[in-house]
Amino acid sequence: MSTSAVVDKAVLRTEVRLFRREPGALFWILMFPALLLAILGSIPGFRHHEADLGGLRTIDVYVPVAVLLGPIVGGIQSMPQTLTGYRERGILRRMSTTPVRPATLLFAQMLVYGGAALASSLLALAVGRLAFGVRLPEQPLGYALALALTVLVVLALGAVISAVSRTTKIAGAIGSAVFFPAMFCAGVWAPVQTMPDLLARIVGWTPLGAAAEALNGAAAGHWPGWDHLGVLVAWTVLLTAGAARWFRWE
């Protein structure tokens, strides 16, 4: 029994259960990135070493993209809709009359989507390694740090989207509007390494661009650049402050 803690076991257990009842979210967050990787990897041309990619194979540069996909879908598309729905339906309000604060419900949501996003990333790494021999990150600690910051930044982004969206429909629309630029910056259409220099530099200032750069650096064995980590932290702080300021309980 806790009255002021932000984590409530009963609420978290419930939200985990409810997440498991959402086949759409389960598929798009957890399975889709790994599945996409498996499809791309089965194209023979994508398994050849390319001079353009510095001797890497296409599949090698797509693993980091797949790693970012789960966090993007979970944080930007799914979570804001759930959170906004909870407010719209008066679920947060009903909870405000109990000793457990409605903030615990938001926090449980973040834990669930953050956990799912991490699981999705790890699954993508595992599929890349096991099915296509893509090397695991050579700087595991730096990679873990970059991945953790990535998940935090997408959760903060999702929190801002639900804060400014009055209805689930609006949350869906804003989510989609943010989703495609985020995918672009993460390198879904053209991995960051293949972008022209100026574009790559601009993309590096965006949350997902910085995430891609930090993860790529760590994957290649370097400690992720402090500039990219700094960009991630700055976005997380900024977006969290915005979400806290704009969020309405009803």
Added chain:
Amino acid sequence: MYMSVIEVSDLRKSYGGRTVVDGVSFAVEEGEIFGILGPNGAGKTTTVECVEGLRVPDGGRVRVTGLDPVADHDAVSRVLGAQLQQSELQPKLTVREALEMYAAFYPRPADWRPLAERLGLTDRLDARFGKLSGGQKQRLFIALALIGNPRVVVLDELTTGLDPRARRDTWQLIEDVRASGVTVLLVTHFMEEAQRLCDRIAVIDKGRIAALDTPAGLIHRSAGATVISFTPSAPLPEDALNALPALASVDHKEGRVTLAGTDETVNAVITLLARSHVTAHQLRVTDATLDDAFLDLTERTEAEGRPA
């Protein structure tokens, strides 16, 4: 030590310059069923939301068991169970899971199984919230209001959406709840419900208390507490009718005369009939209902032209 379980004094609340609650005061005593009655938009829900701690009053004072629902939110939420007028649960949450989760929120929860049985939810325990009928959802919310073993329950539009049978069962449940020592604050627009359940009723109109009394007292104090109707064998002189004492209204319809007034009016009508040698066919004398009293009270504030 506090005097009353719920104390509201000079409560004020407005939204964007529009005054919704304009100086409401009342006190609810331990073990009482206290009703709040009023037309739509009268400020009933806003008043109870201030009691529940969901809204911060602009002025006045609210205390629940001596505690401030805003400043002492945690303490109040442990002694107060609420059923809100509009709220939902996660659509894929089952009845059992909802009961278990809400029970886990409270330090000394009630056992949810007998509660579910009492509310006829036992065969719906594994059904998801989104699949429940309106009445089942309502019953689940009543269960959730009671699950923390509260000392006070606030029920807003308790039986809306229930069929007549379920409504009567729910009334019985509320009487049992009160019998166990729980104080009940009930917002309703069903007169029958208020008349049957409430010890006292506050009639709220345009953000103010128009009247506060027992149901019988409200009926008695309304101008037309007694209704006399009959079909006269010959027309009665209109000015004689209008001169009757304590008369509230006269109405003629298809040869039938309906008068509203008091017991005094009844006696005077009988005297008038005898004096005029007119026979009254199908003479009926009935008490006005809470409905009549309510309309009379809320119309009266309208006539006085109080500021909205």
